[in-house]
Amino acid sequence: MSFLKVDNLIKTYGAFHAVDNVSIDVERGKVCSFLGPSGCGKTTTLRCIAGLEQADSGRISLGGRTLFDSEKRIAVPPEERDLGMVFQSYALWPHKTIEANLSLGLRIKGLPSGEIRDRVNEMLELVGMAGTGNRFPASLSGGQQQRVALARAMALRPKCILFDEPLSNLDLLLRERMRFEIRDLLVKIGITAVYVTHDQTEAMVISDHIVVLNKGKIQREGSPSDVYNYPRDRFTAEFLGRTNIVALDRKNSNPGAGIVTAANGVRFSSLDAKRLEDRSETGEFVIAFRPETMLVTDEPTGGQNCIPATVVSSQFLGGTTQIVLDIGQGVHVTAILLGDQSRTENTQAFVSVDPRHVLVLRDSSAATPMAGTPALRVPEPA
Numbered sequence: 001m002s003f004l005k006v007d008n009l010i011k012t013y014g015a016f017h018a019v020d021n022v023s024i025d026v027e028r029g030k031v032c033s034f035l036g037p038s039g040c041g042k043t044t045t046l047r048c049i050a051g052l053e054q055a056d057s058g059r060i061s062l063g064g065r066t067l068f069d070s071e072k073r074i075a076v077p078p079e080e081r082d083l084g085m086v087f088q089s090y091a092l093w094p095h096k097t098i099e100a101n102l103s104l105g106l107r108i109k110g111l112p113s114g115e116i117r118d119r120v121n122e123m124l125e126l127v128g129m130a131g132t133g134n135r136f137p138a139s140l141s142g143g144q145q146q147r148v149a150l151a152r153a154m155a156l157r158p159k160c161i162l163f164d165e166p167l168s169n170l171d172l173l174l175r176e177r178m179r180f181e182i183r184d185l186l187v188k189i190g191i192t193a194v195y196v197t198h199d200q201t202e203a204m205v206i207s208d209h210i211v212v213l214n215k216g217k218i219q220r221e222g223s224p225s226d227v228y229n230y231p232r233d234r235f236t237a238e239f240l241g242r243t244n245i246v247a248l249d250r251k252n253s254n255p256g257a258g259i260v261t262a263a264n265g266v267r268f269s270s271l272d273a274k275r276l277e278d279r280s281e282t283g284e285f286v287i288a289f290r291p292e293t294m295l296v297t298d299e300p301t302g303g304q305n306c307i308p309a310t311v312v313s314s315q316f317l318g319g320t321t322q323i324v325l326d327i328g329q330g331v332h333v334t335a336i337l338l339g340d341q342s343r344t345e346n347t348q349a350f351v352s353v354d355p356r357h358v359l360v361l362r363d364s365s366a367a368t369p370m371a372g373t374p375a376l377r378v379p380e381p382a
């Protein structure tokens with residue numbers, strides 16, 4: 001059952017659609033991330049939920065209460081929405097102690113001072129910051145300040161908490177640690193949360209549900225495992241991690257038999273091939289498989305999708321080995337293998353991909369490739 005519900009939300013700036021008919025359902029106690037590249041409309045959607053921006057049309061409700069309805073002309077002011085917010089900039093008052101920072105909202109709410117004290121201590125303990133009440137924000141590290149900001153948002157016991165890129169100002173190591181801390185905290189408290197990020201690993205760690213946005217529209221949504229393993233379109237696949245993209249020769253593919261043929265003539269067994277039979281699935285498609293789903297061997301395995309290849313390059317990266325292979329007519333694919341599985345350049349090898357991992361994806365506009373990703377483009381068949 002949906003607790004936070006966004007229906008057909010549209011927000012334009014002039015002729016530009018920053019949020020283009022977005023509908024989202026978040027269950028009570030679950031964490032939903034908005035994930036996408038810069039400018040895709042994540043923050044605007046979040047700000048519409050918070051009431052900091054007013055959408056042109058659509059509806060937003062929280063726990064059955066309407067917060068916004070363009071037709072009924074309802075727009076509950078931000079401070080009456082029962083929402084907590086955690087920003088990238090922490091937004092703590094620098095000249096106030098931590099205790100005063102946490103107390104402020106509770107005083108405005110008119111809580112008795114004894115209860116305020118108890119709640120402040122309870123929240124600081126919850127985020128692992130007990131005993132810091134008399135300190136000033138500047139004396140805390142970035143990670144500690146962000147925990148205080150989270151404690152402050154939760155002290156008001158909101159129905160839902162909204163995060164806008166809360167870890168962006170932290171260094172990489174701290175950011176990686178804080179992801180797990182925030183996830184643990186949110187699960188412990190059981191609060192409903194919306195989390196905006198452009199970092200796919202952060203979204204994976206923190207969320208129960210990921211909404212991938214592109215150009216103001218929802219491109220794909222589902223559990224972290226679903227959106228990663230079954231992206232359905234090329235944009236999502238490339239945004240969520242490294243992937244090999246090979247042009248599809250649709251004329252020579254046989255979806256009914258679970259066979260797709262690449263433009264260089266290589267035939268792949270694919271459990272996903274049947275999508276091509278679906279009449280609603282018109283348009284351009286590509287074949288895709290992730291580097292970590294591949295196997296590289298000296299001899300044919302005797303299994304499906306075992307393709308002869310030539311090693312183009314091989315790089316031991318510490319925990320993994322990255323091997324680029326030519327699978328015919330200059331089509332390069334990248335395999336990432338556990339441990340040191342280095343190979344000599346220009347030698348023969350065999351590449352295998354499990355048919356469960358060979359996907360047929362709609363060729364939506366490509367995401368910006370991750371650094372180091374060999375972009376693989378082969379010409380369409382004549």
Ligand SMILES: Nc1ncnc2c1ncn2[C@@H]1O[C@H](COP(=O)(O)OP(=O)(O)OP(=O)(O)O)[C@@H](O)[C@H]1O
Binds near residue numbers: 042044
């Ligand atoms: N007040 C505004 N006036 C005009 N255009 C705006 C305004 N606010 C946002 N936009 C535009 O709307 C689009 C979506 O912006 P938004 O901030 O929601 O993106 P985002 O996905 O959160 O990106 P980022 O990660 O860079 O913050 C962008 O192209 C942005 O330039």
